[in-house]
Amino acid sequence: MNDIVTPGQRLAHAGDYKVSSGTYQKDDFIYASVVGISQILPPEKEGESPIITVTRHKEFNPIPDVGSIVTGRIIRVNQFSATMTIMVVGTAPCKENFQGVIRVQDVRATERDKVQIYKSFRPGDVVRAEVVSLGDARSYYLSTAKNELGVIFAQSMAGYTMIPVSWEEMICPKTKVVEHRKCAKPES
Amino acid sequence: MDDSTPASVQNGMDVDTPPSVTSTPAVFSLDSETFKKIHPTEYHRRFLSQGVRPDGRTLSRFRKAKITVGAITTAHGSAMARLGETTVVCGIKAEITEPKTGAPRDGFIVPNFDLPPLCSPQFKPGPPSELSQSISEYINRVLESSKLLNLSDLCIEEGRAVWVLYADIVCLNYEGNAMDAAMLALVAALKHVRLPTATFYEADNAVRVKEQRTIPLKLSRTPISVTFGVFDGQFILADPDIEEEPHLSSQLTVIIEQNGGLCGMLKPGGSALGQETLTSCLEAAxxxxxxxxxxxxxALAER
Amino acid sequence: MADRKRVTGPEKSVVPLLEPGSLSAFTFDPEKRKDGRNIDRIRPVFMKTGVVRQANGSAYLEAGKLKVACGVYGPRQTARSKISSRGILNCDFKFSPFSGGRRRAYIKDSQEKEYSLVLRQALAPAVRLDLLPKSTVDVFVQVLESDGSAACLAAAITCAALALADAGIEMLDAVAACAVGYFDSTICLDPTDEEETYQSGSLVLSYMPSLNEVTHVIQSGEIGTTTTIKALELCVDACAQIQSVMQQTLAATIKEKINGA
Structure with missing residues (x-):
């Protein structure tokens, strides 16, 4: 196929294909729901119909979804959670920021009840996290309970960029003071 | 990104210590889009230290300007000005009103600049933002102090009826430096205005006009606004765009008229500027x- | 009402009256409309997308002298006070101060509030808000020049639907809208401002041509049922024409990108 289609354009009969992103089914037909290029993909499982999808040509505003890796800055900490503004979803920067919260039980995988937020995150830290749920009215719920998630950039009390020493400590290169953070594991 | 981007940015940024500290080996590398979002000031600093800006311009280069007049037929005068991608439309509507008792021959000119939520994600519906209020106020002050229009030219009947010109400037796309675009659209629209011949009828205390609009306005000067931004207290950027504006340490707007004279200057606080910098900015302006x-x-010749 | 945050002029001003005899007297004649159209023809429409680069999606529509611009922002995170498993569609309609015969104030008047509501009612059935939990889609329409208030509303709905499609928001169909004016028993499509002064009623229809479904109808004036049905049929045909222009405009942007790449 690979045609340019617009919303509402009839693509195929409902029985022949399975709907996917960019398409929807109504009565006996499958229609496009976005402006883009229609494509037919092979079926996911044996015996199923092939999938029809429309890919948007324009970059779409990324919204965090369950399982997406997000990067952002911590704006507020308290005893039970750390709030951050989500600035980048995956590798796509957001046109407008979202708000997410890392609750105390989602900071790390081990010894979850002994976590102290103030020793894991500080306001101003840049953190990489994963979205675990759509959360409540104000924020998405995030988690850093994996090796590659956590603080990727932080400034020491003296104002210099710190270097991670272990998964829970960072050191200031100038004053040699050690501070506690839940660090992300650097790519080797 | 085009060829003028420094290599360090194109190949992915390294999260580094501030330039004042000796470089330590990079720990996490971020792609340039993420780096731009998370460390915007550092991102711009790296470009400027190489003498270029993220959009490819040199520090002293202005964006392309484009003007068209007469698009809005319901207005007595209209113009659309584009500065790069910043787009503004000015429409001037003339109505009749009574003059003030203290100035029975003076008409009115009422400029207003609006940044509707349409033009940028940073503006929400509701009362005008600080930026639009300050630009409206400054434009009003420039019009008054430079005596751009002789207000008695707007007189129809002394003490009874005068013209009031509502000059409304609406931004359609905001990508930095609204002041220059707004001033340009306003001046172009004012030059485009044609008023009909108006007569005051004592019998029913009303003004009647002819259908044809033929009378232009007499402008005493043509003020052009030129804005510069200052980054880190040292780099002077001509015509700052939307990416640079939030990170500027200071701004400077100069209003130049057609014979090179200075009509106004605005430097709203921020980091200090030296005498030589001011002089070179004036020359560039x-x-x-x-x-x-x-x-x-x-543009006016094409109407 | 004093608007303290803007530069205010004199308290009261009026639009001047025209000299008697200076204007060729305008009488409405359905056989001979001023711009030469038949009563069942809409004004030729010009559309363009991507005009507001800052917005996620945008569109500009011109029909005769009518000029409307629309910007769509979203999906963005919904403000804290409202939580919803479905997305929220927020529409805002504004006439520019210079868009009509009289200068309009910046503060929204009741007509703009009504049109904002109609926009949302006409577009919401077509947008797949169920796919955007916790998100808001903001639609902002700015009228640059108005020529017929009902036609202006219809143009705003069409322009907004185009902008939503440009933003990549999933929709069931691109909604097209058009207006008619009733002149006793004569129905005139797409009336201009001058023609509107003579009408006895009006109707604005918002329609999804591909699904043959109406999303919104608003009628005013005293009209008989047969006339209304005829008017609806006229509108349905016109909306189909408008939608084909919308589809061409949307497809053209992609073609440009593919050829330019």
Whole structure:
């Protein structure tokens, strides 16, 4: 196929294909729901119909979804959670920021009840996290309970960029003071 | 990104210590889009230290300006000005009102600049933002102090009826430096205005006008606004765009008129500027103003 | 009402009256409309997308002298006070101060509030808000020049639907809208401002041509049922024409990108 289609354009009969992103089914037909290029993909499982999808040509505003890796800055900490503004979803920067919260039980995988937020995150830290749920009215719920998630950039009390020493400590290169953070594991 | 981007940015940024500290080996590398979002000031600093800006311009280069007049037929005068991608439309509507008792021959000119939520994600519906209020106020002050219009030209009947010109400037796309675009659209629209012949009828205390609009306004000067931004207290950026504006340490706007004279200058706080910097900005502004005046003449001739 | 945050002029001003005899008297004649159209023809429409680069999606529509611009922002995170498993569609309609015969104030008047509501009612059935939990889609319409208030509303709905499609928001169909004016028993499509002063009623229809479904109808004036049905049929045909222009405009942007790449 690979045609340019617009919303509402009839693509195929409902029985022949399975709907996917960019398409929807109504009565006996499958229609496009976005402006883009229609494509037919092979079926996911044996015996199923092939999938029809429309890919948007324009970059779409990324919204965090369950399982997406997000990067952002911590704006507020308290005893039970750390709030951050989500600035980048995956590798796509957001046109407008979202708000997410890392609750105390989602900071790390081990010894979850002994976590102290103030020793894991500080306001101003840049953190990489994963979205675990759509959360409540104000924020998405995030988690850093994996090796590659956590603080990727932080400034020491003296104002210099710190270097991670272990998964829970960072050191200031100038004053040699050690501070506690839940660090992300650097790519080797 | 085009060829003028420094190599360090194109190949992915390294999260580094501030330039004042000796470089330590990079720990996490971020792609340039993420780096731009998370460390915007550092991102711009790396470009400027190489003498170029993220959009490819040199520090002293202004964006392309484009003017068209007469698009809005319901207005007595209209113009659309584009500065790069910043787009504004000015429509001037003339209505009749009573003059103030203290100035029975003076008409009115009421400029207003609006940044509707349409033009940028940073503006929400509701009362005007600080930015639009300050630009409206400054434009009003420039019009008054430079005596751009002789208000008695707007008189229809002394003490009874005068013209009031509502000059409304609406931004359609905000990508930095609204002041220059707004001023340009306003001046172009004012030059485009044609008023009908008006007569005051004592019998029913009303003004009646002819259908044809033939009378232009007499402007005493043509003010052109030129804005510069200052980054880190040292780099002077001509015509700052939307990416640079939030990170500027200071701004400078100069209003130049057609013979190179200075009509106004605005430096709203921020980091200090030296005498030589001010002088070089003025020179650059004069050259830019001459260029803009040429474009303006061309646009008005096409009407 | 004093608007303290803007530069205010004199308290009261009026639009001047025209000299008697200076204007060729305008009488409405359905056989001979001023711009030469038949009563069942809409004004030729010009559309363009991507005009507001800052917005996620945008569109500009011109029909005769009518000029409307629309910007769509979203999906963005919904403000804290409202939580919803479905997305929220927020529409805002504004006439520019210079868009009509009289200068309009910046503060929204009741007509703009009504049109904002109609926009949302006409577009919401077509947008797949169920796919955007916790998100808001903001639609902002700015009228640059108005020529017929009902036609202006219809143009705003069409322009907004185009902008939503440009933003990549999933929709069931691109909604097209058009207006008619009733002149006793004569129905005139797409009336201009001058023609509107003579009408006895009006109707604005918002329609999804591909699904043959109406999303919104608003009628005013005293009209008989047969006339209304005829008017609806006229509108349905016109909306189909408008939608084909919308589809061409949307497809053209992609073609440009593919060829330019």
């Amino acid at each position: 004069r050259t830019r103003a001459t260029h803009i005046l040429g474009i303006l003449e061309g």
